Amino acid sequence: xxxxxxxxxxxxxxxxxxxxxxxxxxxxxxxxxxxxxxxxxxxxxxxxxxxxxxxxxxxxxxxxxxxxxxxxxxxxxxxxxxxxxxxxxxxxxxxxxxxxxxxxxxxxxxxxxxxxxxxxxxxxxxxxxxxxxxxxxxxxxxxxxxxxxxxxxxxxxxxxxxxxxxxxxxxxxxxxxxxxxxxxxxxxxxxxxxxxxxxxxxxxxxxxxxxxxxxxxxxxxxxxxxxxxxxxxxxxxxxxxxxxxxxxxxxxxxxxxxxxxxxxxxxxxxxxxxxxxxxxxxxxxxxxxxxxxxxxxxxxxxxxxxxxxxxxxxxxxxxxxxxxxxxxxxxxxxxxxxxxxxxxxxxxxxxxxxxxxxxxxxxxxxxxxxxxxxxxxxxxxxxxxxxx
Amino acid sequence: xxxxxxxxxxxxxxxxxxxxxxxxxxxxxxxxxxxxxxxxxxxxxxxxxxxxxxxxxxxxxxxxxxxxxxxxxxxxxxxxxxxxxxxxxxxxxxxxxxxxxxxxxxxxxxxxxxxxxxxxxxxxxxxxxxxxxxxxxxxxxxxxxxxxxxxxxxxxxxxxxxxxxxxxxxxxxxxxxxxxxxxxxxxxxxxxxxxxxxxxxxxxxxxxxxxxxxxxxxxxxxxxxxxxxxxxxxxxxxxxxxxxxxxxxxxxxxxxxxxxxxxxxxxxxxxxxxxxxxxxxxxxxxxxxxxxxxxxxxxxxxxxxxxxxxxxxxxxxxxxxxxxxxxxxxxxxxxxxxxxxxxxxxxxxxxxxxxxxxxxxxxxxxxxxxxxxxxxxxxxxxxxxxxxxxxxxxxxxxxxxxxxxxxxxxxxxxxxxxxxxxxxxxxxxxxxxxxxxxxxxxxxxxxxxxxxxxxxxxxxxxxxxxxxxxxxxxxxxxxxxxxxxxxxxxxxxxxxxxxxxxxxxxxxxxxxxxxxxxxxxxxxxxxxxxxxxxxxxxxxxxxxxxxxx
Numbered sequence: 001x002x003x004x005x006x007x008x009x010x011x012x013x014x015x016x017x018x019x020x021x022x023x024x025x026x027x028x029x030x031x032x033x034x035x036x037x038x039x040x041x042x043x044x045x046x047x048x049x050x051x052x053x054x055x056x057x058x059x060x061x062x063x064x065x066x067x068x069x070x071x072x073x074x075x076x077x078x079x080x081x082x083x084x085x086x087x088x089x090x091x092x093x094x095x096x097x098x099x100x101x102x103x104x105x106x107x108x109x110x111x112x113x114x115x116x117x118x119x120x121x122x123x124x125x126x127x128x129x130x131x132x133x134x135x136x137x138x139x140x141x142x143x144x145x146x147x148x149x150x151x152x153x154x155x156x157x158x159x160x161x162x163x164x165x166x167x168x169x170x171x172x173x174x175x176x177x178x179x180x181x182x183x184x185x186x187x188x189x190x191x192x193x194x195x196x197x198x199x200x201x202x203x204x205x206x207x208x209x210x211x212x213x214x215x216x217x218x219x220x221x222x223x224x225x226x227x228x229x230x231x232x233x234x235x236x237x238x239x240x241x242x243x244x245x246x247x248x249x250x251x252x253x254x255x256x257x258x259x260x261x262x263x264x265x266x267x268x269x270x271x272x273x274x275x276x277x278x279x280x281x282x283x284x285x286x287x288x289x290x291x292x293x294x295x296x297x298x299x300x301x302x303x304x305x306x307x308x309x310x311x312x313x314x315x316x317x318x319x320x321x322x323x324x325x326x327x328x329x330x331x332x333x334x335x336x337x338x339x340x341x342x343x344x345x346x347x348x349x350x351x352x353x354x355x356x357x358x359x360x361x362x363x364x365x366x367x368x369x370x371x372x373x374x375x376x377x378x379x380x381x382x383x384x385x386x387x388x
Numbered sequence: 389x390x391x392x393x394x395x396x397x398x399x400x401x402x403x404x405x406x407x408x409x410x411x412x413x414x415x416x417x418x419x420x421x422x423x424x425x426x427x428x429x430x431x432x433x434x435x436x437x438x439x440x441x442x443x444x445x446x447x448x449x450x451x452x453x454x455x456x457x458x459x460x461x462x463x464x465x466x467x468x469x470x471x472x473x474x475x476x477x478x479x480x481x482x483x484x485x486x487x488x489x490x491x492x493x494x495x496x497x498x499x500x501x502x503x504x505x506x507x508x509x510x511x512x513x514x515x516x517x518x519x520x521x522x523x524x525x526x527x528x529x530x531x532x533x534x535x536x537x538x539x540x541x542x543x544x545x546x547x548x549x550x551x552x553x554x555x556x557x558x559x560x561x562x563x564x565x566x567x568x569x570x571x572x573x574x575x576x577x578x579x580x581x582x583x584x585x586x587x588x589x590x591x592x593x594x595x596x597x598x599x600x601x602x603x604x605x606x607x608x609x610x611x612x613x614x615x616x617x618x619x620x621x622x623x624x625x626x627x628x629x630x631x632x633x634x635x636x637x638x639x640x641x642x643x644x645x646x647x648x649x650x651x652x653x654x655x656x657x658x659x660x661x662x663x664x665x666x667x668x669x670x671x672x673x674x675x676x677x678x679x680x681x682x683x684x685x686x687x688x689x690x691x692x693x694x695x696x697x698x699x700x701x702x703x704x705x706x707x708x709x710x711x712x713x714x715x716x717x718x719x720x721x722x723x724x725x726x727x728x729x730x731x732x733x734x735x736x737x738x739x740x741x742x743x744x745x746x747x748x749x750x751x752x753x754x755x756x757x758x759x760x761x762x763x764x765x766x767x768x769x770x771x772x773x774x775x776x777x778x779x780x781x782x783x784x785x786x787x788x789x790x791x792x793x794x795x796x797x798x799x800x801x802x803x804x805x806x807x808x809x810x811x812x813x814x815x816x817x818x819x820x821x822x823x824x825x826x827x828x829x830x831x832x833x834x835x836x837x838x839x840x841x842x843x844x845x846x847x848x849x850x851x852x853x854x855x856x857x858x859x860x861x862x863x864x865x866x867x868x869x870x871x872x873x874x875x876x877x878x879x880x881x882x883x884x885x886x887x888x889x890x891x892x893x894x895x896x897x898x899x900x901x902x903x904x905x906x907x908x909x910x911x912x913x914x915x916x917x918x919x920x921x922x923x924x925x926x927x928x929x930x931x932x933x934x935x936x937x
Contacts, residue, residue, distance in 0.1 A: 080884035
C-alpha cells in the first residue's frame, strides 16, 4: 500500500478488506505461537522527506513496530476493538467525530463486561488508538468516517461556484456570489466538492486572521477584484488544508498567504498549509497546497511601508517556543533545508536572529484614513511579485 | 556631664531567666516539649552512668487555663528507676545553672552543660511561681526525700523548700514534677508523640510508660537489656582548642613537666611530636622548655608552644569516645514504631569530621499502615547524642544530607533536592562528644560539609540495602500485573480478531493457546527476575544478621 498512488475517496472501500487481512495475519501468527508485529508509519520530522517536485512532506521508510507482549497487549486489544467500531461505521455509512467515537467506545465497554478493561478513561487515549490505526493502514481518519470540526476556511468570492455531491447522490450547487455577506464554509471532505469559476479568477488570498479576511471583504476587495478570499483562522484545520488543495488543483489560480511575520506563523501555519506537517505525513498529499506563496508580511515590508514591529516578549510563550523551534527547523526540517525554499528559510533565520515580529494588521497603520489601504498594498505586492 | 552609669554583673541564672528562649522555651508549645526532654535526658543519662536498665514513666496533664495568653497550666511528671540523687545535691541539679557532672567532659551523654533542667525549673517558677517538685532516693537512703527546688535567680543557687522524707516503695529512683504554663501539641513533627517514639527508637534498652492527656496509658517494652557503656572521654586534641583553653588547661598541670603535661593532658601528642617541635628552631620552642615545670612557663612561652603545636601535623583525634546504638538494636527498636513492611539499618564506623570524632547511624523503615498520601514527604527523625531534634529542620546537617541523596536510584519517588516521598521513616542518629549545634537549645546540628557528607554516605548505604526490598517487591508486583494483563486482555484480543475475520471456533482456540504461550514467556522472564531479586535480598539479610551477630 502506498500513499502516493491512491486518491482520496477510493480507499475507503479498500479499508474493510485491508483490515480483515491484517487481523487474519495477526490471528495466524497467534495460532503458530509467533509474536504478531504491527508496523505503523513513523510520523515525525526525522521520517519526513521533502521533494519540491512533490511539494509536501512525505513519509520516509521508518516504521514503528509494535510487537505483541505483555506491555503491548492492551494497546493491540484497544486497536482491534476500535477498528471494529470504525468498520461498522464504514459499513453503515455513519459519520462521527473523535469525541463521539470516544463515547461510543465507552458505551460498548459499559454494556459488555468482557470489554471493561479496554475502557478509555480520557479522550486522548481513544484518539491515540484511532491515529495508531491510521498509521498502520496508512489512511486518513476521514476514510474511517471520522471527521473533525470544520473550523476556519470561511471563503468569499463573486466568481466561485461549488458543487457538492451529497451522500444520497444528490448534488447541491452553491454560487458564492449569492451568499450576501455570509461566507462559504468548506467541509473537510474535499473529495465531494467540485469547483468552477463564473469568470476568470485572478488570485486566491488566504488570510491568517479570520477577522482581517472579513474586513478586506467588507471593504470591497471581492467587488474590485476577481478573487477568492479565505480566512485560515490560525493553524489551518483539515478542512482549510483540504479546501486550499482543492482550489489549487481544480481552479489553477495563483494562491497567496497573508499573515503575521513571526516564527509561529511561518512554521505552524504557512508551512502546514503549503507542505503539510510531520505529524500528518500520511495525509499531506490531500491536505496541502504547495503552490501557495508567502505574500507577507515580509521583513522588507517593514521598511518599505514603515510598519510597526516589536521585539518578541519573554512572556509570549507561543512565540518564544516557535523561535526555539526555528533553530531546529533550519538545521533539521527538510522543507526549510530545501534550496528552493531558501527565501522562506531566510525569513525564518531573520526572525530567529532579530527576535522581532510584525503583525498582518500593521498594514492598517500605513494610512489610517484609507480603509482600503491594506487591500491596495496586497494587490500591489501581487502585481510587483513581492512574495516568496 | 552625665552621671556615669554603674556597671553591675549578673548571675548566670539571671541571664538565662531573661533569655529562656535561647534554651528551648521560646513558645508555650516548646516549653512543654523542652521540659519533658530535659527531664528524660537527665533520667537516661543517670541510668546509663550507673549501668541501670532504664524504666521511665511519663505523665502529662492539663490542669486548666494558664496565666500567659493562649496557654494552659500543664503538669509534666518524669519518674525513673535511676540511681537517685543525694538530698544535698538536689538544689544543685535542679536549681543551679552550669552545675553539672557532665560539663565539658567530652563524653557522648545527652546533657552536656547543666543548663536544661534548671531552665525548666526557672520557667515553672516564672509562670507558676513554683519550682520543681522532686522525689529521690538512692540505694543508700532508707527513706526517699521529697522537696520543692527553686532557683535563686540573683545568686544562681538552688533552694530547697518543704523537705520531707517518706517511705518509697522502690530501691532507688527520681521523680520530678513541673507545673507551668505551656501548650500541648501531641501530633506532628514537633509533637510529644514524635518525641517519645523517637526516644524509644534510639534507646532500645528503654522501657517507657506514658500517659498523655485524653489518652490511655501506653507502654513500650524494651527490646534490649544491654545498657550502653558510654565510652570514657579521651583527652582533648590540641587542634580543637583555642589559646585561652590551652592556657586554662595548663593550670591543671602546674607542678608537672611541660612534656608530661602535653603527653598526659592531650591526645595525639607523644615524644615524636615533642622532638619535632624542639627540632624546628623557627617554631621558637627550645628543647629546654619541655623540661621546665608548667608553672615556670611565661605567658609568651605558652603562646609560642600553642602556635608550634597548631603548626605541627598531628594524628586525627581518636574515635574511641563515640558510642553506637548498633544495627541489631536499631533493627529491633525500629519495629516498635509500628508494623513495618521492611527496614534497613546502617551503623557507620566512627570517623572524624571537622576534627571531632563522630558516628552516624541510619535506620529506614516502610510502615505498613500508610497514613496520608503516597505523595507526602517521608518522615525524618533526627537524633543528636540519642536525643530527638524536632525544630528548625531545614538548616540541619541531617536534613540537608537526606535531600542530597538521589533516592530515585533506590526506587523511591523524590522531587528534585527534596525529601523522598512515601510512607518511609528515616531515622538518622549522630553521636559525638562534641556535636556542634546551631543554638544553645540544641535543635539543629550545624551543617558542615564533612558532616553532611558522612551522613549522606550512611544514607546511601542504607538506601542500597533498602533498594533490594523495593526491587523484590517491584518485581513481584510486575509479575502480578503481567499475569492480570494476560488474563484480562488475551481473550479480548483473540475474540476481537475472530469477530473481524469471522474465524471459526477451532481457529480461535488455537490462537488463544498460542497467545497464552507467547505471553507466558514474558512472565517466565519476570519470574526469573523476581527469583534473582529475592536471592539477592536473602543474601543481604544473611549478611546483615552475620554482621549484627
